[in-house]
Amino acid sequence: MEPIRAVGLRKTYGSGNTEVTALRGVSLSVREGEVVALLGPSGSGKSTLLTALGLLNLPDEGDISIAGEPVIRGGRATRDLAAVRRRRLGFVFQKSNLIPFLTAIENVRLGLEINDLRGAGARRRAAELLEYLGIDDRMGNYPEQLSGGQQQRVAIARALAVDPPVLLADEPTAALDGSRSRSVIQLFRRIANERGTAVVVVTHDHRLLDAFDTLYEMEDGALREVPHRPPARDEIPW
Amino acid sequence: MNLAWREIRRQKLRFVGTAIGLGLLFAVVLAMGGIYKGMVEDATLLIDSLGADYWIVQRGTHGPFAERSVIPASIERRARSIPGVSWARSFSTLTVERKVEGKDIRLSLVGLAWPDDPGDWLRLRDGRPIAAGHDEAIVDATAGLGLGDRIPLGDTRYRVVGIAEGMVSSGGDALAFVTHSDLLRISSYVPPEARRLARAAAGDPRGVERGEAEGTQVSAVLVRLAEGADRGRVEAILSSWGDVSAYPASTQRSFVLLGVVDKARRQIGLFRIILVIVSSIVVSQVVYNMTAAKTREIALLELMGARTRVVVGMILQQSLLLTALAYGAALGTGALVFPAFPRRVVVGTEELISAGLVLVAIGVVSSLAAIHRALRTSPTTILAG
Numbered sequence: 001m002e003p004i005r006a007v008g009l010r011k012t013y014g015s016g017n018t019e020v021t022a023l024r025g026v027s028l029s030v031r032e033g034e035v036v037a038l039l040g041p042s043g044s045g046k047s048t049l050l051t052a053l054g055l056l057n058l059p060d061e062g063d064i065s066i067a068g069e070p071v072i073r074g075g076r077a078t079r080d081l082a083a084v085r086r087r088r089l090g091f092v093f094q095k096s097n098l099i100p101f102l103t104a105i106e107n108v109r110l111g112l113e114i115n116d117l118r119g120a121g122a123r124r125r126a127a128e129l130l131e132y133l134g135i136d137d138r139m140g141n142y143p144e145q146l147s148g149g150q151q152q153r154v155a156i157a158r159a160l161a162v163d164p165p166v167l168l169a170d171e172p173t174a175a176l177d178g179s180r181s182r183s184v185i186q187l188f189r190r191i192a193n194e195r196g197t198a199v200v201v202v203t204h205d206h207r208l209l210d211a212f213d214t215l216y217e218m219e220d221g222a223l224r225e226v227p228h229r230p231p232a233r234d235e236i237p238w
Numbered sequence: 239m240n241l242a243w244r245e246i247r248r249q250k251l252r253f254v255g256t257a258i259g260l261g262l263l264f265a266v267v268l269a270m271g272g273i274y275k276g277m278v279e280d281a282t283l284l285i286d287s288l289g290a291d292y293w294i295v296q297r298g299t300h301g302p303f304a305e306r307s308v309i310p311a312s313i314e315r316r317a318r319s320i321p322g323v324s325w326a327r328s329f330s331t332l333t334v335e336r337k338v339e340g341k342d343i344r345l346s347l348v349g350l351a352w353p354d355d356p357g358d359w360l361r362l363r364d365g366r367p368i369a370a371g372h373d374e375a376i377v378d379a380t381a382g383l384g385l386g387d388r389i390p391l392g393d394t395r396y397r398v399v400g401i402a403e404g405m406v407s408s409g410g411d412a413l414a415f416v417t418h419s420d421l422l423r424i425s426s427y428v429p430p431e432a433r434r435l436a437r438a439a440a441g442d443p444r445g446v447e448r449g450e451a452e453g454t455q456v457s458a459v460l461v462r463l464a465e466g467a468d469r470g471r472v473e474a475i476l477s478s479w480g481d482v483s484a485y486p487a488s489t490q491r492s493f494v495l496l497g498v499v500d501k502a503r504r505q506i507g508l509f510r511i512i513l514v515i516v517s518s519i520v521v522s523q524v525v526y527n528m529t530a531a532k533t534r535e536i537a538l539l540e541l542m543g544a545r546t547r548v549v550v551g552m553i554l555q556q557s558l559l560l561t562a563l564a565y566g567a568a569l570g571t572g573a574l575v576f577p578a579f580p581r582r583v584v585v586g587t588e589e590l591i592s593a594g595l596v597l598v599a600i601g602v603v604s605s606l607a608a609i610h611r612a613l614r615t616s617p618t619t620i621l622a623g
Contacts (some may be wrong), residue, residue, distance in 0.1 A: 047621065056541065056618050086543025097620055099241075099535050101248035106239060113239050114544045142248070170621060 001068040003165035003198035004053060005029045009062035010075075011048055011221075022048040023059060024221040030198040030214075032165070035188055037209060038202045039226065040218035046202045047170065049218065053200060054089060054168050055081040067165045086115055090159030090197075092169040096151035098143040104154045105130060105139040111161030129157040133187065149180035156187060160197070167191065169201040173208065185211045189231075241548070242555035245532070256524055257560055261567020263517050264597065268572050269579070270510040271589050274503055276582035281408035281494045284348065285487055287359065288329070290460035292472070293490040294482050300493040301485065302331055302457035303408060309482050311422075313459045320475050322467030327351035328418050328456040332425045333411065338389050343381050345389070346407035349418030349456075357400065357415045365400035371417055376400035381412035389414070392427035396420070408498050410581045422456070514596065521564075522604035525557045529608035533615055541617035553608050554601075561601035565594060 011023040022045045030036050040046050051057035053064065055071060064072040066088045071079045090111075098107045108126035112118070117125070130136045133153045135146075143151055152172060159167055169188065173181035185208045188199045192213075201212070209215060215226040246253045281303070285293075294317060295301040296309050317326035332347045350357050356367040357376050365385045368374045375396040377383050388395035396416060405413040416424070428436070461484075463472060476484035485493070495503075529536070539549055569590070576583040 051618055051621065054541075056616075056621075082540075082543040082545070084543070085541065089543075091541060093620060097534065097538050099538065101245040102239075102241075106244065109239055110241075111542060114539070114542055114548065118239075 002029045002065075003032055003067055004200070005065045006049075006053060007063045009049070009052055009059040009064070011045075011052065011057070011059045021221045023052065023062075026062075026221070026223045028053075028216065028223060030166070030200060032196040032198060033192045034213045035192045035199045035211065036201065036214045036216060037212040038200060038216050038218060039204070039206075039209075044218040045221040046218045048221075049223070050168055050170055050200070050202050053166075054091060055085055087162060088164050088166060090161075090164040090167040092152070092155050092159050092167065092172045094171040094174045096143065096148070096155040098151055098154055098158075100143050103140050103142055104135065104146065104150075104157075107143070107154055108157045108161055111158045115162045117162070126157070126161070129160055130154070133157050148176055149183060152176065152180075152184055153187070156184070156191075160191065160195075163195065163197075165196075165198060167197050167199045169199065171202055171204065173203065173205055178207070181205060181208060240555070241552040242559065245552075246556065246559065253560070254563065257563035258567045260517070260521060260524070260560065260564035262571060263513070263520060264564050264568035264593070265571040265575070267510060267513045267517060268568055268585055268589070268593055269576065269583055270506050270513060271593070272572070272576060272583035272585040273579075273581065274506045275584040275586070275589065277408070277499050277502055278495065279584055280406050280410060280582060281499050282491050283405065284407075284413070285491050285494065287405075288460055289359075289462065290327075290487055291463045291469075292461040292476060292484050292486060293329075294459040294461060294476065294479075294484045295457075297481055297483050299483065300497065301490055302329070303490070303494045304497045307457050308455045309457070309459065311454045311456045313482060314456070316479075317459055317461050317476075320461075320472055322464055322469075322472050324462045324464040324467070325354065326462075327355065327460045328458075329460050330418065330421050330425065330457040331407075332421060333407075333409075334391065334424075336390055338383060339387055341382060343383070344411045345377070345381060345414040346409070346411045347391070347414050347416060347421055347424065349421035350415050352417035352419075357402075360400070360402045360415065361404060363401045363403045365398070367400060368415070368417060369399070372420055373397060374399045374416070376402050376415040378402045378405040378412035378414070380406060381414070391416070391420075392424040394420075394423075404582075406582065408494065418456075514600070518600045518604055521557065521561060521600055522607055524560065525553065525605050526608045526611065528556060529553055529612055534620060536612045536615045537617050537619035540615060541620050546613065549612050550609050553612055554605050557605035557608070558598065558601045561597045561604075565597050568593075 112122040213230040296307040
């Protein structure tokens with residue numbers, strides 16, 4: 001059972017002369033613990049694919065299953081997509097998008113409370129996640145008191161709050177320098193290895209590709225796999 | 239974890255500043271209601287305090303609070319002779335302006351039926367009721383006079399022997415109580431030189447001018463029924479008198495409210511409605527802007543799959559907290575400022591509760607536009623960089 005599986009996704013924007021086909025029958029499966037990179041130039045359809053996989057933007061056609069459960073069939077939702085996002089998907093973005101009026105630990109707790117996990121248990125779980133990501137010493141700090149790399153780690157902790165089977169990341173290293181970018185990708189690698197999370201990362205940074213199991217390239221709405229030697233299962237490069 | 243509180247905690251000063259600003263606006267809304275209530279209380283104060291069952295006034299008039307009313311003082315004796323009448327007292331008022339202790343003061347004089355009524359029903363802050371038949375006065379505290387001060391009225395300087403509280407006329411002037419005979423003396427007083435000139439003009443240097451004879455006129459006669467009196471019979475007798483009109487106290491009260499206060503009530507009422515609308519618009523704008531400023535956070539919550547109630551709750555709680563804080567600021571402002579108003583501002587528990595409910599309604603209605611905006615926020619907004 002793949003954590004995420006998409007079959008025959010099609011998406012068209014506009015009509016007539018302004019019609020743009022963003023997805024042309026895209027199919028994709030990501031295994032448990034697999035870290036996948038989505039490459040491609042701007043406008044190739046990467047973001048459309050990521051928002052479709054994230055259940056934010058329905059495809060016109062195609063099926064999507066999350067953790068073995070069909071959630072989109074023939075371009076139509078078969079489940080409460082917000083509930084699926086809440087329980088099964090974690091998101092990380094180019095900007096950390098932390099809530100500025102919450103401390104680091106409160107931002108992580110938010111991911112838990114949205115899933116009705118409250119109280120001491122939620123606090124303990126949030127603290128464990130921050131410790132796992134190496135920023136437990138900053139848990140009482142507000143986002144503005146954290147560096148870009150620290151903010152991104154808090155955002156990853158929040159995305160992992162309910163241990164989702166799938167983590168979707170949209171250019172998570174674009175705002176970081178080289179060493180911090182590597183550090184974030186190493187984290188994804190570690191999360192996939194240790195937790196079995198399927199990680200899909202949209203990236204432009206070709207220096208980081210060694211850490212991915214599978215590379216896909218989007219071009220003009222079509223997806224193709226790029227030949228690539230994946231790292232060993234327990235290997236974290238750099 | 240309460241998101242509304244968490245955000246406010248991070249922007250305490252801004253939030254409190256906004257609430258204080260709104261509080262001042264709400265204080266004006268409260269003041270408007272309080273001024274109206276104060277006007278009603280002031281206008282009906284004497285009618286309620288004097289405790290008469292009937293007011294006998296000049297035929298065809300609505301009585302001394304609505305227009306000039308003059309009836310013979312002998313009506314008092316006539317009324318007293320009706321079976322079932324406990325007491326009958328003459329009533330007159332006279333507004334005067336005098337300079338006392340270097341201050342210009344305006345007083346509304348009321349005659350007390352001394353010795354039956356020494357004014358012991360008045361709430362005295364200082365001093366005592368009237369103890370002598372002449373030359374003593376009880377004055378409301380708002381006149382700013384002290385015990386022992388002398389007020390020049392007619393040919394006498396009346397000594398202030400008591401300071402009353404909460405006794406003002408429908409026009410907001412301080413009430414001053416003297417004996418009814420003193421009041422008649424004051425109202426009919428003509429300066430000696432004027433009296434001499436009037437006699438000379440009439441060609442009768444030793445005659446009595448008309449002013450002296452007017453002392454037998456009063457504004458009204460108040461009638462109180464004895465316990466168990468036959469009200470219908472008394473009413474029948476009073477209405478059979480062709481020279482005067484007699485009204486129950488409740489009718490006299492409604493004449494005052496409809497005549498003296500009604501236009502002011504409507505004016506204040508309309509002004510209040512405008513203020514409530516302005517307050518609603520201001521609260522809506524504040525709440526809407528607060529919501530617009532966190533579009534990304536709301537989009538993030540939607541993207542994370544937060545239930546609608548999380549977002550709606552955050553906006554609604556902030557709106558209600560803002561109005562609650564503003565209400566508190568309005569109460570504080572009122573407690574500090576209203577006593578300094580030249581006229582009474584009466585804000586009772588009923589007004590406080592109804593104002594509180596109106597503000598809750600404003601808080602809820604004001605947040606609707608912000609909630610509408612929040613619910614239309616697409617989670618993909620967060621991906622827009």
